[in-house]
Amino acid sequence: MPSRKKMLMFAAAFFTSIWSFVIVCLILATKNWASSEVTFTQANSSTVTVTIAYGIFEGVCSQIITGGVQMPETTFQVLDKLDNMETKSINVVIILLLILSLFSSLLSSGFTCSNTVCNPYQTFLGPIGIYTWNSLNGIFILLAMILFAANIEANKLSVKLASKCTFSTNQYEKSTSNYGYSYWIMLLILLLNVATVIIIFFYHRARYSEKKEQERPIENAPKDGILF
Template sequence: MPSLTKTLHYISSALVTSISVAVLGFAMSTLWAKSTMECARAGSEIFNGTAEVTLGLFEGILTRSFCPSFGNTDGFQVIPVLTKTATTSLVLHVLVVCLLALCLLCSAGSILISLYNSVSNPYETYMGPVGVYVCSALSACLSVVVLIIFVLNVTVTSMSEELFEAVGDNISVDLKNKSAQMGVGFFLVIPYAVFSLVAILLIFFYDHAAYTHRREQERPTEDAPKEIMMY
């Protein structure tokens, strides 16, 4: 049976990772970005309307004001609508969703390995500290990659304009001066990455202390007086 210290460290790591999974699960279900564009009738130089795209990972809302009519709000499914455009935006958005799913899978692996170590003493293999390091590190790194890809997709590509055209039934308007604000879901990925790193630190502190203790036991005579070592 593992020691109480080991059990506490690994249980704490599993608990922290479980919290990170809950945070990421909520993040994937809420708002990720909001893009606002100035709008005008095709050929007109007066941009007195606005188009606002509220974007989640799976669902979105298009709100129009004088673009070109007085006002209208349409809900849509993000991936099916992007499929109609068949552009880079679709590939990047699907990549974000897949990477987040992989993050959840890695976190689940970290939880299972931590719980296994809390009740047993496996060898130094992928089922020991190494497994927690790999799974949690992958979760943290992939979540950072998700943040970068999503920002680039919203701000650099023409994702918002393409969504407007597809949802707005190809209304002939001109759009310019796009501005984007990241939402709650996007920022919640940051604490998810932090929690994953905390899970690594909890195991590292225990593993380092255990390694130091083993080294001290392997060399018990190094600090003994020379007179005693002669006998």
């Protein structure tokens, strides 16, 4: 049976891993990755302000025409609105990265849970596997954040989506964008990954020190404790 210390530390690592999994599920399901206000000019010189909020799958948009006339909100599918292949491809890559992150979080949770109730393996199922899956998870999340920001800043994702919510004859004028909680909460996933690795590292280091202490050469033992 594993020691109480080992059970507590791996249980703590399981807690951080499972929360990482839950948060990835949350950000996949929400549409609060970014919000923007995009202003277009109509042919008669009046303006239309499109307010848009979206995630990687779904979004909502509404229009306010000069004079305060507000159109009702409409829901749209992000991939259906994108006709630019580069922007669409990046969005698909982000989805794949988050699915891989979900998979690695699940594996990390499984490894930490199994090691809580049994002695740690000296193979990939032990600390090495936990380090690997949490490192990969962090890389997937970091890449997803970078690509999403690049899609907004470089490829004008908000403008492209907003243009599909208004008349095609309107001319783009200006826009402002903000990142939502679904985007920033990915930083918490990175922190949880780091926490999991730190917990297992300290356990592994303490166990290694104990093992070395037990294997101390006999010549270092007190002479009066040696029996011939």
